[in-house]
Amino acid sequence: MEGIKNLNALRNEMVGDPEINSRIASYELAFRMQSAAPELIDLKSETKQTLDAYGLDRDEPELKASRGGGKGQFHSFASNCLLARRLVERGVRFVSLFHASWDHHSNLDAELKQNCLMADQPVAALIKDLKQRGLLDSTLVIWLSEFGRTPLGENRGGSANVTGRDHHPFAFSIWMAGGGIKGGQVIGKTDELGWNIVEEPIHINDLHATLLHLFGMDHLKLSYKFQGRDFRLTDVAGKVVKKLLA
Incomplete structure (x- = not known):
């Protein structure tokens, strides 16, 4: 590593x-990240109480389905939640937890239950752990996806056991915690079917504007000119949702 640095400097x-x-800076950053990884992913320093809280060794129900990532998802997701806390402790500024098996076009009852069982305990443990360690106030936790699911059933296969939900961008929910967010409230309301928003809609541009505000940035000032017009991260829209702020 030192030799590469010297050659680049020359x-x-x-x-x-x-x-x-x-x-040079990129190489050195990559080296620091790689050298820090073994200690980061070694969970031996964690107490049994912490491991149990996240549910690393929970029993995993067997599910035969085309989605879900296979056996071991309960342990994997719980471990990732714990690693997320360890990353935050070490100063990592952005952590993404990802699980790809929520695309329930079929087998909804079994697969949704499986995913909720997988996620509920470790996600709750992560928030509680961050709070106990004094990290939640400076860490914004967001649970979201790119769209929701239809309030009506979808049945592509024509039999009851494959019924699921289709993609639905018109109304869906996210939740946020910590990092300057005012908790204990619900903002927005759909119609009686859950199809469209009827009260206090929050556009994705509004969400982005609010996130940037929480990060200490004014979205109206993050503009750049490209192909003859001004662009910004919230396009030509977006407003900070003051009701979300603590």
């Missing part, structure tokens, strides 16, 4: 290319 002295300094 080249930089010869040509004065600022991209070389960027490359």
